[in-house]
Amino acid sequence: MNVSQKEQIRVLVAKPGLDGHDRGAKVIARALRDAGFEVIYTGLHQTPEMIVRAAIEEDVHVIGMSILSGAHNALVPDVIDGVKQAGMNDALILVGGIIPEEDFEPLRKLGVHMIFTPGASLQEVVDYIQANAPKRS
Amino acid sequence: MSETKPNDLKSIEQKWKEDLEKSEKKFPPRANRFTTWSDMDVPLLSTPTDLENEGFDYVRDLGMPGEYPYTRGVQRNMYRGKLWTMRQFAGFSSAEETNKRFKLLLEHGQTGLSTAFDMPTLMGYDCDSPRSKGEVGKCGVSVSSLADMEELFKGIPLGDITTSMTINGPAIVVLMMYYAVAEKQGVAKKDVKGTLQNDILKEYIAQKEWLFPVKPAVELVVDTIEYGTENYPNWNTVSISGYHIREAGATAVQELAFTLADGLGYIDQMLKRGHSIDSFAPRLSFFFDVHNDFFEEIAKFRAARRIWARLMKERYGAKDPKSMMLRTHAQTAGVSLTAQQPYNNIVRVAVQALAAVMGGTNSLHTNSMDETLALPTDEAVMIALRTQQVLAEETGITNVVDPLGGSYFVESLTNRVEREAMEYIKKIDEMGGMIAAVERGFPQAEIANHAYHFQRLLESKDKVMVGVNKYQQQEFGRKMDTLYIDRTVEKRQIDKLHAIKANRNAADVANALRVVRENAQAGKNMCGPILEAVKHYVTLQEICDEMRGVYGIYTDVGSF
Numbered sequence: 001m002n003v004s005q006k007e008q009i010r011v012l013v014a015k016p017g018l019d020g021h022d023r024g025a026k027v028i029a030r031a032l033r034d035a036g037f038e039v040i041y042t043g044l045h046q047t048p049e050m051i052v053r054a055a056i057e058e059d060v061h062v063i064g065m066s067i068l069s070g071a072h073n074a075l076v077p078d079v080i081d082g083v084k085q086a087g088m089n090d091a092l093i094l095v096g097g098i099i100p101e102e103d104f105e106p107l108r109k110l111g112v113h114m115i116f117t118p119g120a121s122l123q124e125v126v127d128y129i130q131a132n133a134p135k136r137s
Numbered sequence: 138m139s140e141t142k143p144n145d146l147k148s149i150e151q152k153w154k155e156d157l158e159k160s161e162k163k164f165p166p167r168a169n170r171f172t173t174w175s176d177m178d179v180p181l182l183s184t185p186t187d188l189e190n191e192g193f194d195y196v197r198d199l200g201m202p203g204e205y206p207y208t209r210g211v212q213r214n215m216y217r218g219k220l221w222t223m224r225q226f227a228g229f230s231s232a233e234e235t236n237k238r239f240k241l242l243l244e245h246g247q248t249g250l251s252t253a254f255d256m257p258t259l260m261g262y263d264c265d266s267p268r269s270k271g272e273v274g275k276c277g278v279s280v281s282s283l284a285d286m287e288e289l290f291k292g293i294p295l296g297d298i299t300t301s302m303t304i305n306g307p308a309i310v311v312l313m314m315y316y317a318v319a320e321k322q323g324v325a326k327k328d329v330k331g332t333l334q335n336d337i338l339k340e341y342i343a344q345k346e347w348l349f350p351v352k353p354a355v356e357l358v359v360d361t362i363e364y365g366t367e368n369y370p371n372w373n374t375v376s377i378s379g380y381h382i383r384e385a386g387a388t389a390v391q392e393l394a395f396t397l398a399d400g401l402g403y404i405d406q407m408l409k410r411g412h413s414i415d416s417f418a419p420r421l422s423f424f425f426d427v428h429n430d431f432f433e434e435i436a437k438f439r440a441a442r443r444i445w446a447r448l449m450k451e452r453y454g455a456k457d458p459k460s461m462m463l464r465t466h467a468q469t470a471g472v473s474l475t476a477q478q479p480y481n482n483i484v485r486v487a488v489q490a491l492a493a494v495m496g497g498t499n500s501l502h503t504n505s506m507d508e509t510l511a512l513p514t515d516e517a518v519m520i521a522l523r524t525q526q527v528l529a530e531e532t533g534i535t536n537v538v539d540p541l542g543g544s545y546f547v548e549s550l551t552n553r554v555e556r557e558a559m560e561y562i563k564k565i566d567e568m569g570g571m572i573a574a575v576e577r578g579f580p581q582a583e584i585a586n587h588a589y590h591f592q593r594l595l596e597s598k599d600k601v602m603v604g605v606n607k608y609q610q611q612e613f614g615r616k617m618d619t620l621y622i623d624r625t626v627e628k629r630q631i632d633k634l635h636a637i638k639a640n641r642n643a644a645d646v647a648n649a650l651r652v653v654r655e656n657a658q659a660g661k662n663m664c665g666p667i668l669e670a671v672k673h674y675v676t677l678q679e680i681c682d683e684m685r686g687v688y689g690i691y692t693d694v695g696s697f
Contacts, residue, residue, distance in 0.1 A: 013697075018256035018272055020345030023385050023472075026585050026697040027592045033697075043695025044345050045260070047268070069256050070511070074271020074624075100511060118476050118509060119605045121596055 019069035031122040052082030090134035174430035175388035183545035206446035209539035210497040216535035222500040228253030228277035232288035253277030261307040261681030264630040273627035296324040300331035306348040308335040332373035338399040344381035353688040364664035383426035386588025394561030402571035419459035427493040436550035438496025466500035467493040478604035482506035657687040
């Protein structure tokens with residue numbers, strides 16, 4: 001993928017829920033920016049509605065949610081429902097954070113494309129987005 | 138010793154360095170740099186020459202344990218007299234469940250309680266708020282009203298134990314609930330012992346569970362210091378915390394500097410209200426992370442005590458030795474735990490705990506091996522507690538005070554940590570203190586920069602995490618039973634809260650909230666009105682919403 005194509009990929013890095021652990025989200029946001037993506041970071045304590053609104057307004061290709069509080073099963077489905085209802089069907093949905101293995105399959109069924117847990121490298125995330133972000137013309 | 142002797146130290150060192158080059162031809166260094174976990178370069182060897190060059194003075198820089206500047210510890214006989222308090226942080230699900238965990242820990246020899254609250258409680262929301270959806274009881278215990286606190290400490294005599302409560306934004310409300318429970322148990326105010334975290338500055342810096350803008354939030358902290366000083370002489374009003382700063386990605390030096398600067402921030406506000414330093418400083422306590430790098434951590438704890446003592450004496454003119462003593466809790470580094478090969482975490486925790494004890498901590502929490510996966514199970518918590526007991530009872534390290542004192546390397550590193558931390562503190566002073574520094578995002582940016590730098594070091598394998606970026610293996614050890622908090626907890630909590638709300642006297646509630654609002658508007662100490670409100674079962678969120686209405690809310694700039 002060449003640079004001009006990369007520049008078109010817009011990634012929303014979002015922190016749903018009340019959890020304030022933003023180290024991972026900020027490191028990822030910076031790494032994605034350094035890799036040439038356009039990154040929008042929501043800041044902390046976002047409701048699913050706020051995240052959906054940001055995703056639509058910024059017309060992002062990728063929505064990455066960082067959650068460490070255990071609230072993923074309650075919040076992620078609301079975000080996915082919201083973006084689908086708004087007609088955004090092709091966005092790549094990523095989740096990162098502390099996600100127990102038994103929750104992987106249910107989240108995938110809901111429409112999460114990939115789950116990155118602690119130990120995943122920045123490069124893996126960059127490569128995954130480059131390979132899988134929707135192509136829009 | 139005569140300078141001309143051929144066997145004087147400087148000549149020996151010179152000769153050794155020449156020989157070293159020869160040795161290094163045979164065994165070249167394994168890396169270009171040798172650094173601490175915080176990426177600070179360390180020397181191959183330290184000798185008396187290093188300490189001489191740094192102007193090291195035993196009496197001035199170390200002194201005796203239990204004496205100024207407390208580098209060697211705050212007690213003369215340290216762990217021979219009293220072991221550190223073994224305090225395991227616990228809290229999950231409902232007050233009833235956490236109460237059971239508390240009793241389990243007390244039965245097994247734990248000597249103090251430590252309470253974790255769930256995210257809604259930390260943010261000042263009741264369990265029935267739409268903002269609380271999916272979060273109730275997840276990362277700690279859910280407390281919406283005094284009824285939850287009564288249940289949390291049911292059957293636990295609060296006059297006989299010490300309790301630590303990790304809460305900040307709405308800390309004033311939860312503290313008043315605790316005081317109310319103690320009062321109902323008939324405990325005398327002087328016997329109410331424990332620590333409230335109550336360190337809001339580090340929330341803006343690192344942990345990010347905030348409610349109000351910085352200035353009114355700091356005033357609330359100062360209200361509790363004031364109230365505690367006057368009414369609860371044995372309560373530690375603030376636990377000035379570096380833990381979260383470190384976990385968010387700070388170096389050891391940044392953790393130390395920002396934490397102490399936070400402490401100075403509260404002190405300056407108390408002095409502005411006309412209190413004398415010695416009236417409240419003895420009840421300020423600290424909380425540090427204890428991370429992977431053994432000597433860096435030990436140096437950090439020693440430097441912390443020395444810097445604080447010097448600042449209290451020299452900057453504030455404290456006279457009471459207790460004002461100068463930095464008493465601290467420590468917790469092993471959560472961020473160092475790995476989901477990969479999680480049993481390895483037991484070893485990490487043990488080494489970190491050893492460093493905390495060698496550094497002279499007064500209290501310690503050891504993390505459970507499964508905490509990177511979920512809240513810990515009973516078995517994992519027990520191994521973590523037993524780790525401390527093995528250190529205390531089997532290793533002999535408690536026999537002697539500050540065993541690394543006088544080590545050329547450790548003293549030199551302690552000097553360096555002190556020097557670099559003081560450079561940061563000076564910079565923050567020049568910005569107008571920590572409140573101003575936080576408002577302009579200075580510590581936040583420093584931490585984010587190092588967090589990113591460290592991640593790059595991991596990616597390049599300049600820093601190694603066993604099982605993560607080296608020695609990976611198929612995860613045969615991955616299957617671990619973890620604690621699962623089901624969603625029915627949320628429903629039960631909500632039902633309980635609604636029942637409590639239905640049984641209150643509406644006029645009392647409205648009146649209590651009016652007093653809270655009027656006090657907030659008048660800028661008066663908020664403790665009294667909040668204590669009165671919680672006794673009428675006015676909820677956490679009702680009180681916080683009233684204050685949000687007066688103070689406004691804080692929003693993060695969200696820079697990265």
